[in-house]
Amino acid sequence: MQNIATLAKRELGSFFLSPIAYAVNAIFLFTIGLAFALGTFHSGGEASLRDTLDFWMLLILVFVLPMLCMRLMSEEFRNGTIETLMTAPVTESEVIFGKFFGALVFYFVLLATLLLFPIILSMYGPVDIKLLVCHYIGMILVGALYISVSLFFSTLTRHQVIAVLFSFAVLALMTFASHALATKLEGWPRVVLQQISVRTHYHDFVRGVLDMNHCIFFVSMTGFFLFVSVKLLEVRRWQ
Amino acid sequence: MIRVSQLTKRYGAVLAVDNISFDIEKGGVVGFLGPNGAGKTTTIRILTCYHPATSGAVHIDVLDVFKESIEVRRRIGYLSESTPLYPEMRVREYLQFRGKLRGLTSSERTVAIKRASQRCWLGEFINRPIGQLSKGMRQRVGLADAMMHNPEVLILDEPTVGLDPTQIRETRNLIEELGQEHTVLLSSHILHEVEQVCTHTMIIAAGKIVASGSPKELREQFSAQGKIVAEMRGPKEDVESGVRALNGVKAVEASSDHGWMKVSIESEPGSDVREDIFKLASAKGWSLREIRRDGATLEDFFIKVTAQQQSKSV
Structure with a gap:
């Protein structure tokens, strides 16, 4: 546990020192701000983030989180720091979880800046705090899953660009393609595709429904990708 | 202190280390001499738990490198060949981070960092970002990191590569000093360096140990053949x-x-x-x-071994 905290803290520190992280943050805040200003912030509209969050937030996160997380392991492989890291008394799972929590905390910082939107909305109408909490739980769970997927692809290769492209592809499939495909099908394939689609599970959080099933979906998927990342890192040592 | 028995490492079809065995006593500086590509770094990476071996056993003290890996890593200080460091961190931050990973408490870290930075002449560089440091300074940071937790075994892979002559002399002196308190395994491809610093030398070529002894013994062994x-x-x-x-x-x-x-x-x-x-x-x-x-002097022998290695790799 101590080691995970140490590794996460170092990771968080290098996020704050990385010019790429700042550039990605700027893109994130600009695009989500644009979606908010054009989609939600108009007279007669509802004082909630519902519209912004439902589609735009997912789309932006599919691009932003892989870009933030592509360096997590790839950079260690490329710089060779993986050697000094793995010859220190730390296990593979401590390394992966350390990286994961470091990135997650940085994502929390991003989410915290989004609190500006409900603050603006509260000037024009009452904001439902319970709904807002539900939105945040949804965004945190989706973010955690996206980070774990990006971390997995970063563990796969020393090339950051390859890591980021694979992450885009897989996240887009999991989030949008499966959802779109499900509407074209009948019977059990439709049910299966709906069940593995991130958008289906995320949608209830946006509507303000806190369903344990959805939470379990996100937590177990995140756990799965972290687990395979740990295994992948172990395998890489045998090469 | 370090016991290697029948160690073999294959990378696919390439045989990097071929059934080597050796024993290193506690204390002193042991030289691991060989041309580039002889299997030095591979052996060292197995000793430091970075790569698993294909077959054979390695013990540090009484601990098995494969089964008690974490405990072994606590007792080893390792300076790897290219000295990889995180460029965005400051030297002090980096040493703090490494100290924490090794389970040193806050006060132990303060003492360890002070001691290591004095011995490795980090001086005012301690507050600089690592990315701004020269190759020589980075090497010192790596050395400070390797020795800060006072490990029983220090493994240094080509610690003087890329340094200027003054830095080389300083580093050699430091290694000699460290050999009085720790068991040091020093890998090098420079015969002269190993002879100067080491109390015992092993010559490795094409994955095999071809000669072993104190520098004096080796000299005699080879001059006798002449x-x-x-x-x-x-x-x-x-x-x-x-x-x-x-x-x-x-x-x-x-x-x-x-x-x-x-x-x-x-x-x-x-x-x-x-x-x-x-x-x-x-x-x-x-x-x-x-x-x-x-006929054969130690130099001739080493040159012959190096030449064979090169003709093989071409």
């Missing part, structure tokens, strides 16, 4: 019998060359008969125009 050649003017029978009577001479062969006698002498290991030959010649009034060692 011959001494002398040329003097004198009667053949007298020269032959005179030289054969000298202490430490095993066999003599003489041949004449335009009135000069060329004598090829095989002497006993560890003895040097060159001075006696000179005395003999001057006592008998024979002119002496040449006297030299012929």
Whole structure:
């Protein structure tokens, strides 16, 4: 546990020192701000983030989180720091979880800046705090899953660009393609595709429904990708 | 302290380390000498738990490197060949981070960082970002990191590569000093360096240990294989019998060359008969125009090994 905290803290520190992280943050805040200003912030509209969050937030996160997380392991492989890291008394799972929590905390910082939107909305109408909490739980769970997927692809290769492209592809499939495909099908394939689609599970959080099933979906998927990342890192040592 | 038995490592079809065994006693600096690509780094990476071996066993103290890996890593300080560091961190931050990973408490870290930065002359560089440091300074940071937790075993892979002559001398002195408190395994491809610093040397080539001993033993082992050649003017029978009577001479062969006698002498290991030959010649009034060692010295042997390695890799 101590080691995970140490590794996460170092990771968080290098996020704050990385010019790429700042550039990605700027893109994130600009695009989500644009979606908010054009989609939600108009007279007669509802004082909630519902519209912004439902589609735009997912789309932006599919691009932003892989870009933030592509360096997590790839950079260690490329710089060779993986050697000094793995010859220190730390296990593979401590390394992966350390990286994961470091990135997650940085994502929390991003989410915290989004609190500006409900603050603006509260000037024009009452904001439902319970709904807002539900939105945040949804965004945190989706973010955690996206980070774990990006971390997995970063563990796969020393090339950051390859890591980021694979992450885009897989996240887009999991989030949008499966959802779109499900509407074209009948019977059990439709049910299966709906069940593995991130958008289906995320949608209830946006509507303000806190369903344990959805939470379990996100937590177990995140756990799965972290687990395979740990295994992948172990395998890489045998090469 | 370090016991390696029948260690083999294959990378696919490439045999990097071929069934090597050695034992390193506690204390002292042990040199691991070999040309590039001989299997030094591979062996070291197995010792430091970075790569698993294909077969064989490695023990550090009584701990098995494969089964008690984390405990072994606590006892080892490792400076890897390229000294990879995080460029965005400051030196002090980095050492703090490494100290925490090794389970040092906050006060232990303060003491350890102070001690390590003094011994590795980090000085005012301690607050600089690592990315701004020169190759030599980065090497020192790596060395400070390797020794900060006072490990029983220090493994240094090519620690003087890329340093300027002053830094090389300083680093060698530091390694000699460290050898008094720790067991140091120093890998190098420079014969001179290993001879200067190490109390024991192993020469590795093509994944095998081809020679092992103290620098003095190695020198003797190789000079013993050589011959001494002398040329003097004198009667053949007298020269032959005179030289054969000298202490430490095993066999003599003489041949004449335009009135000069060329004598090829095989002497006993560890003895040097060159001075006696000179005395003999001057006592008998024979002119002496040449006297030299012929054949294998340690340098010759090492060059031969290096050349074989290179022709293999081409």
